[in-house]
Amino acid sequence: MEDVVLMEIIERYLNGAMLPEEKAYFEQLRKNTPEIDQMVVEHKLFLQQMDVYAEHTGLKHSLHEVHNSLLMKGEIYEGGEISARGKVIQLYHRYKKVIAIAASIAGITALVISGLISYFSPSVNNNQLQQLSGDVAILKNEIKRAQKSSTAVETAAPAPTVLSTGTAFLIDGKGYLVTNAHVLKGSGAIVVNNRGQEFDAKIVHIDQEKDLAVLKINDDDYKPVNSLPYGIKKSNVQLGEELYTLGYPRDEIVYNLGYLSAESGFNGDTASCQISISANRGNSGGPVFNKNGEIVGILSTRQMAADGVVFAVKAKGIYHLVDELKKNDTSFQKIKIPSSSSVKGLNRVDQIKEVEDYIFLVKAYNE
Amino acid sequence: MASFWVTFIVVLVLKTAKVKSDTNEQVLLRGLVNNDSKAIETIYKDNFNMIQAFILNNNGTYDDARDIFQEAVITLYEKAKSESFVLTSQIKTYIYSVCRRLWLKRLQQMGRYISAPDGIEETVPVEEDMEIHEKRNADFMIMDRAMNSLGEPCKSLLEAYYIQRKGMTEISVEFGYTNADNAKNQKYKCLMRLKKLFFTQYNIGE
Known part of the structure; x- marks a missing residue:
């Protein structure tokens, strides 16, 4: 321990870090103690060597660094391969400024061009948009035609007279159903419930403009229901609200989940809305439920060009349709559309169990 | 050529x-x-x-x-x-x-x-300078050998103190000693070993 302290003192002495009195005292001690004197001399020599060592190490390090950096810059060469790589770097160093100027000119040019494009683009874009919408409209017609022919082929074997299928749901327990107008291709229809029971139905009213239609079950087997579990909602759905649908893309009832993706329908049609959901032929006319089990729309068309873009007629349209009906014919005064849902608090599975009995498969045929 | x-x-x-x-x-x-x-x-x-x-x-x-x-x-x-x-x-x-x-x-x-x-x-x-340089170089090699045969952490410790001229407190933090006194003790031991290694070679050279 003492040696440690002594060494520290010697180092401080040799580094000149001592105060004058301390130094004088230590020099006195050196004179009187030959061992300490010897230690100081030896350590001084050692420290000098250490300094030289430190300097040389530092210098060697700097030399290496300079050597490597010059190699990188291509100022010096060490053999073919390295010089080839060095040349590229050398060229870079030489033309750095030129490259910078060229890059900035290119940047400015790009900015000017993009500026010009964005200045002239609105009108051009509009044209394209209109053209595009025209295309989609044509597409829609083609889809409709394809739908017609394919369903005709599909159903040709079991019942040759069936022209199209779709989905319908009760709006009044007495047997009034709502579906899409485009579902009803023929002059008559039969509706099938989810247990496979078939009922004769009569087309009461078709509104091609709204793409809505009303059917009335005219069958002795049908037992009128007092109240429906779901209500039909007049107000609009909020963007992003979760929605689900039940329908008959096949003979069995199929459930699908989605959300409201736009408040208006195709081409800004405010009578309908856009839903992101998976839907197929046969889903047409199917009810769209919100999470409370209220019907908010009737699934009608989908956009072929985009995935999962489906349009639904807003449920408000049902009220308009029925009002129109009542105006024209007093025999429909008794139709009462349910406005409140009794399945509100239930979970999804139980909601479906309650409502699925009132959703029918529609088969339109020619008498 | x-x-x-x-x-x-x-x-x-x-x-x-x-x-x-x-x-x-x-x-x-x-x-x-x-x-x-x-x-x-x-x-x-x-x-x-x-x-x-x-x-x-x-x-x-x-x-x-x-x-x-x-x-x-x-x-x-x-x-x-x-x-x-x-x-x-x-x-x-x-x-x-x-x-x-x-x-x-x-x-x-x-x-x-x-x-x-x-x-x-x-x-x-340049003969005179070369002689001085050779002597210096020999000394350098002795120190270099001594340093390299010290082993770690002695080598790094002494380098930090004598070459990079770091303070004892900084060194104790860097090397993980609990305090500067412990680092000082360790440095002393390393220094003694280095001096022994160095002077054995150095005196032979003389």
Whole structure:
């Protein structure tokens, strides 16, 4: 321990870090103690060597660094391969400024061009948009035609007279159903419930403009229901609200989940809305439920060009349709559309169990 | 080939002798003494290619050229640092002279002595400086060997204190000692070992 302290003192002495009195005292001690004197001399020599060592190490390090950096810059060469790589770097160093100027000119040019494009683009874009919408409209017609022919082929074997299928749901327990107008291709229809029971139905009213239609079950087997579990909602759905649908893309009832993706329908049609959901032929006319089990729309068309873009007629349209009906014919005064849902608090599975009995498969045929 | 580089060297030497002013050289040497990387880079750029050409043309490799040149710069550094320093020649001439001596000596050691053409290119007597340098170099090697046989963490500890000149507190933090006193104790033990290793070799050398 003492040696440690002594060494520290010697180092401080040799580094000149001592105060004058301390130094004088230590020099006195050196004179009187030959061992300490010897230690100081030896350590001084050692420290000098250490300094030289430190300097040389530092210098060697700097030399290496300079050597490597010059190699990188291509100022010096060490053999073919390295010089080839060095040349590229050398060229870079030489033309750095030129490259910078060229890059900035290119940047400015790009900015000017993009500026010009964005200045002239609105009108051009509009044209394209209109053209595009025209295309989609044509597409829609083609889809409709394809739908017609394919369903005709599909159903040709079991019942040759069936022209199209779709989905319908009760709006009044007495047997009034709502579906899409485009579902009803023929002059008559039969509706099938989810247990496979078939009922004769009569087309009461078709509104091609709204793409809505009303059917009335005219069958002795049908037992009128007092109240429906779901209500039909007049107000609009909020963007992003979760929605689900039940329908008959096949003979069995199929459930699908989605959300409201736009408040208006195709081409800004405010009578309908856009839903992101998976839907197929046969889903047409199917009810769209919100999470409370209220019907908010009737699934009608989908956009072929985009995935999962489906349009639904807003449920408000049902009220308009029925009002129109009542105006024209007093025999429909008794139709009462349910406005409140009794399945509100239930979970999804139980909601479906309650409502699925009132959703029918529609088969339109020619008498 | 030989005649080519001879003329090459002559042209270079004559050209630079005219262009370079003495004050410029003094600035460079001061920079070298202060370990200024800009000065080192300039000296390197101005002289290395000439030395490399010399070494390569005399049975040397790229690595030899680098070693010899760097050793010459160290010699120049030592000379510039000494109090009685007077540079009587151009830096280029001095470096060339040292490199030439060093390389001929190394060729001799390898038993592949080739009489390098002398005469046309300018050289200055550097024998005295070379002797000092050799002594310094030997001392350096002793210290280097001693340092390297110390092992870790002694080596790094002493390097941190004596070369990087860090404080004991900083060192204790860096090496993970609980306090500066413990680091000091460890440093003392390492120092004693290093001194023992160093002086055994050093005294034999004497």
